[in-house]
Amino acid sequence: MKTADPELMRAINRFHVMDVIRRYGPISRVEICERLQLSPTTVSAITGALIDDALIMPRQEGAVRDPARGRPRVMLELNPEAAFVVGVKLAPDQITVAVTNFRADILESLTLPIRIDRQPIPVIADLVEDGVRRCVADADLPMARIAGLCLGLPGLIVQSAGLCRQSPLFGERDVAFGPALSERLGIPVLLDTDVNLVTLAEHWFGHGRGLDDFMVVSIEHSLGLGIMHRGEIFRGASGLSPDLGDLLVQQHDAERAGIERLSAVASGAAIAAKLHDRLRRDGEGAPPSLRRLMARLRERVEGGDREAATVAAAAGEALGFAVANLVALFAPPRVILAGTVLEGGEALLRPLRETIPRLTPPGLGDIAEIVVQGWEETTWARGAAAMMLRELYGSPWGTTGPAERR
Amino acid sequence: MKTADPELMRAINRFHVMDVIRRYGPISRVEICERLQLSPTTVSAITGALIDDALIMPRQEGAVRDPARGRPRVMLELNPEAAFVVGVKLAPDQITVAVTNFRADILESLTLPIRIDRQPIPVIADLVEDGVRRCVADADLPMARIAGLCLGLPGLIVQSAGLCRQSPLFGERDVAFGPALSERLGIPVLLDTDVNLVTLAEHWFGHGRGLDDFMVVSIEHSLGLGIMHRGEIFRGASGLSPDLGDLLVQQHDAERAGIERLSAVASGAAIAAKLHDRLRRDGEGAPPSLRRLMARLRERVEGGDREAATVAAAAGEALGFAVANLVALFAPPRVILAGTVLEGGEALLRPLRETIPRLTPPGLGDIAEIVVQGWEETTWARGAAAMMLRELYGSPWGTTGPAERR
DNA sequence: AGACTTTTGTGTGCGGCACGTAAAAAATAT
DNA sequence: ATATTTTTTACGTGCCGCACACAAAAGTCT
Numbered sequence: 001m002k003t004a005d006p007e008l009m010r011a012i013n014r015f016h017v018m019d020v021i022r023r024y025g026p027i028s029r030v031e032i033c034e035r036l037q038l039s040p041t042t043v044s045a046i047t048g049a050l051i052d053d054a055l056i057m058p059r060q061e062g063a064v065r066d067p068a069r070g071r072p073r074v075m076l077e078l079n080p081e082a083a084f085v086v087g088v089k090l091a092p093d094q095i096t097v098a099v100t101n102f103r104a105d106i107l108e109s110l111t112l113p114i115r116i117d118r119q120p121i122p123v124i125a126d127l128v129e130d131g132v133r134r135c136v137a138d139a140d141l142p143m144a145r146i147a148g149l150c151l152g153l154p155g156l157i158v159q160s161a162g163l164c165r166q167s168p169l170f171g172e173r174d175v176a177f178g179p180a181l182s183e184r185l186g187i188p189v190l191l192d193t194d195v196n197l198v199t200l201a202e203h204w205f206g207h208g209r210g211l212d213d214f215m216v217v218s219i220e221h222s223l224g225l226g227i228m229h230r231g232e233i234f235r236g237a238s239g240l241s242p243d244l245g246d247l248l249v250q251q252h253d254a255e256r257a258g259i260e261r262l263s264a265v266a267s268g269a270a271i272a273a274k275l276h277d278r279l280r281r282d283g284e285g286a287p288p289s290l291r292r293l294m295a296r297l298r299e300r301v302e303g304g305d306r307e308a309a310t311v312a313a314a315a316g317e318a319l320g321f322a323v324a325n326l327v328a329l330f331a332p333p334r335v336i337l338a339g340t341v342l343e344g345g346e347a348l349l350r351p352l353r354e355t356i357p358r359l360t361p362p363g364l365g366d367i368a369e370i371v372v373q374g375w376e377e378t379t380w381a382r383g384a385a386a387m388m389l390r391e392l393y394g395s396p397w398g399t400t401g402p403a404e405r406r
Numbered sequence: 407m408k409t410a411d412p413e414l415m416r417a418i419n420r421f422h423v424m425d426v427i428r429r430y431g432p433i434s435r436v437e438i439c440e441r442l443q444l445s446p447t448t449v450s451a452i453t454g455a456l457i458d459d460a461l462i463m464p465r466q467e468g469a470v471r472d473p474a475r476g477r478p479r480v481m482l483e484l485n486p487e488a489a490f491v492v493g494v495k496l497a498p499d500q501i502t503v504a505v506t507n508f509r510a511d512i513l514e515s516l517t518l519p520i521r522i523d524r525q526p527i528p529v530i531a532d533l534v535e536d537g538v539r540r541c542v543a544d545a546d547l548p549m550a551r552i553a554g555l556c557l558g559l560p561g562l563i564v565q566s567a568g569l570c571r572q573s574p575l576f577g578e579r580d581v582a583f584g585p586a587l588s589e590r591l592g593i594p595v596l597l598d599t600d601v602n603l604v605t606l607a608e609h610w611f612g613h614g615r616g617l618d619d620f621m622v623v624s625i626e627h628s629l630g631l632g633i634m635h636r637g638e639i640f641r642g643a644s645g646l647s648p649d650l651g652d653l654l655v656q657q658h659d660a661e662r663a664g665i666e667r668l669s670a671v672a673s674g675a676a677i678a679a680k681l682h683d684r685l686r687r688d689g690e691g692a693p694p695s696l697r698r699l700m701a702r703l704r705e706r707v708e709g710g711d712r713e714a715a716t717v718a719a720a721a722g723e724a725l726g727f728a729v730a731n732l733v734a735l736f737a738p739p740r741v742i743l744a745g746t747v748l749e750g751g752e753a754l755l756r757p758l759r760e761t762i763p764r765l766t767p768p769g770l771g772d773i774a775e776i777v778v779q780g781w782e783e784t785t786w787a788r789g790a791a792a793m794m795l796r797e798l799y800g801s802p803w804g805t806t807g808p809a810e811r812r
Numbered sequence: 813a814g815a816c817t818t819t820t821g822t823g824t825g826c827g828g829c830a831c832g833t834a835a836a837a838a839a840t841a842t
Numbered sequence: 843a844t845a846t847t848t849t850t851t852a853c854g855t856g857c858c859g860c861a862c863a864c865a866a867a868a869g870t871c872t
Contacts, residue, residue, distance in 0.1 A: 003419055003443060004410075004414070004419050004857095005415070005857085005858060005859085006828085006858065007829090007830095007858095008410070008415070009415050009830065010829080010830065012410040013831090030849085037409060038832095039833080040832095040848085041831070041832065041833085041850085041851090042831055043849095044849065044850065044851095045830085048850095069840070069841045070845085070848065071838060071846080071848040072839070073848065073849095212643075213643030236619075236736050237618075237619030237635070237636075237738045238619075240737050242734065242735040246734040247735070248727060248731055249656075250655070250656025259765065321654060321665065324654060325654055326735075328654075329653075329732075330648070331642035331644050331646050331648075332643050333643060333644075359665065361649070361667070411832085411856095412830070412832095412856050412857050413831095413856085413857095415856090415858085416856080416857065416858095419857090419858090434821075435822070436822085445860075446821085446823085446859090447824085447860080448859075449822095451857085454823090477819080477822075477865060477866040478820090478867065479821065480821080
């Protein structure tokens with residue numbers, strides 16, 4: 001923790017004001033005073049400075065109040081054009097790019113269904129750079145107006161350094177992908193786990209709104225775990241976010257009992273591998289995308305394919321085991337399940353839903369509520385934007401918080 | 407997070423100065439300036455106030471410096487008599503009480519080998535009250551000079567409320583033991599998990615010194631898990647500390663495969679239960695204390711008792727599994743193993759030591775260093791003192807940090 | 813040896829900045 | 843015009859940092 005000086009004090013309060021305007025805006029100065037327990041003087045000074053910086057702007061209309069007497073309130077809101085940011089998500093089979101404004105509204109997005117899995121790093125960087133430049137151009141913005149970029153990908157990431165320690169997408173370890181992109185595009189680049197972006201998005205706009213503690217489990221090609229803990233994204237000691245795939249589970253189906261990494265049982269990649277075998281045996285080709293594959297899984301299970309059902313059930317139970325352990329540790333009031341694999345249907349979901357309460361410790365069982373979040377391509381993009389915007393808001397100590405539903 | 411005002415600013419800096427003096431004291435004002443990057447003016451003002459409050463005191467001697475020229479430094483150090491606190495630890499078979507001064511030096515301690523397990527709550531409270539009053543009297547202090555008491559016990563504790571949600575020591579749930587004791591003794595009482603006290607003690611004085619991230623696994627009657635995360639004791643969402651015993655493990659010994667709570671395999675209580683059967687069968691009486699029991703376990707294993715060895719090995723492996731999972735989540739640079747059960751010897755320790763690196767994810771394997779801490783009765787007592795002192799230091803946001811070895 | 817210089821640590825006015833209180837000004841409804 | 847509510851302005855307090863003065867010892871010159 002830093003020592004305090006007037007500058008820090010100002011930064012803290014300025015950030016709070018920004019944050020309240022983002023969450024509850026349009027909002028008047030008096031209301032900000034109430035929410036933050038700051039004096040009108042301070043609020044006026046800070047909002048004045050923010051208006052001068054064009055980060056927020058006043059709006060005359062809409063100042064309704066019950067007894068509409070007295071001087072009308074001047075509502076303040078974020079200036080959507082104060083900054084623009086780019087969010088990028090890398091997955092094994094696609095690159096997605098989105099441009100948002102200062103309110104994390106998506107202005108333009110672009111999906112490239114390209115298999116980047118195991119491509120050389122410079123090639124991936126090329127693809128990302130092209131995608132970003134194209135998307136920014138489509139949004140009718142010059143690169144100079146882009147304040148920053150946030151890129152999410154699966155793996156072990158040291159966010160602070162923009163370093164990818166390890167990822168299923170990269171053949172190499174310890175890739176400084178953040179600095180490399182920053183160099184290419186000439187803008188600040190944040191690197192983070194894809195699931196952390198979704199976690200932040202859920203916090204600002206989704207099921208995590210109003211909650212300072214919740215957990216997101218994403219089940220795509222890789223498994224991801226995002227933890228919101230006391231309003232901050234939880235990162236392990238080295239700044240590494242925890243990797244759900246590295247958790248160990250017990251296999252309790254009889255044939256091969258033993259300890260395995262969760263990613264070997266329940267990830268999209270693992271399920272795909274097991275299903276590919278099955279499909280090939282039956283003379284079917286492998287579907288091109290994870291989404292298609294999951295649709296195929298569901299068809300098969302509904303068609304009575306026992307083997308496919310077993311694969312799905314094993315995955316669901318293993319996930320349940322892991323989630324129950326996580327609940328025991330973090331006691332989150334809500335667990336959000338997300339990811340393409342959930343489209344595999346009830347064959348996977350039912351065992352998962354049943355296992356979690358069964359294995360959760362009795363004292364905590366009533367605490368965690370399980371929510372399944374239909375995956376929207378836009379969710380993560382807003383998350384990436386939010387992650388970058390949080391930097392721009394100038395947070396003195398980290399995360400911000402959820403937006404009010406309006 | 408609070409909004410900032412000059413008062414908070416002062417509180418932050420004042421706390422920092424206190425903390426630096428505790429960690430590195432005796433220390434001169436200049437050195438404080440260097441460490442905290444505060445101006446001499448500020449440091450002088452703050453130390454002046456602290457001296458006025460008799461929390462710290464100057465000391466002329468010992469102001470050595472390489473080229474011993476110029477005005478000699480006035481060293482500042484904590485005033486050991488600024489406050490006194492009491493630490494209490496409850497275990498199923500004993501109550502331990504210690505009185506410490508403002509530097510967490512133990513002045514007087516007292517161990518009552520009483521089985522409190524399942525006694526009615528008021529009886530336990532009586533015993534604690536008596537023990538505390540006696541120990542304070544032995545330290546030649548009137549109760550009025552005791553600034554507070556911190557009590558550690560196994561179970562699920564909501565520290566902020568002094569509430570014991572659940573404990574192996576109490577027959578009831580949701581016992582407001584903190585307020586009850588506070589009422590009886592007329593002093594502030596903090597309630598916390600016993601392992602959190604040890605964790606804080608390790609941070610201030612032990613193997614966690616200088617580390618902002620580490621984990622403590624305590625293996626006594628119950629299993630305990632203490633996590634130091636970014637210099638703060640990690641608590642789950644509801645303020646509950648995670649309970650290691652609630653973690654799930656796979657039993658991979660053939661006879662009864664399946665999912666079990668770790669506490670059913672590796673806790674002192676579980677081992678004791680299994681061993682009692684064995685001892686009774688052989689016509690031996692059950693040893694009175696956990697420590698004795700563990701000695702017996704070791705004798706047996708060294709004497710070639712296969713069944714005892716199996717019990718120990720199963721416990722070790724299950725613990726290893728759990729710890730490996732925790733390492734995957736928190737990536738702590740160090741894991742401290744502590745607790746009476748470790749005195750059970752290599753039969754338990756070896757499998758534990760072997761399992762952890764085997765199951766730790768490859769990317770993190772080199773990160774976590776495993777340390778076995780010989781259990782000292784004094785450790786937790788200093789922890790309890792530290793926990794209470796931290797409050798007295800007036801921390802604006804939580805924990806402090808390690809002391810410098812001198 | 814004694815006075816002077818050098819060196820370093822500590823305390824004191826002063827300005828800057830941020831917050832808060834109180835009162836004035838602004839802007840509308842009655 | 844009056845009442846009411848919001849916002850701004852004027853002023854006071856507290857804290858930090860700067861520059862400087864003061865304090866105390868070691869070295870140095872006469």
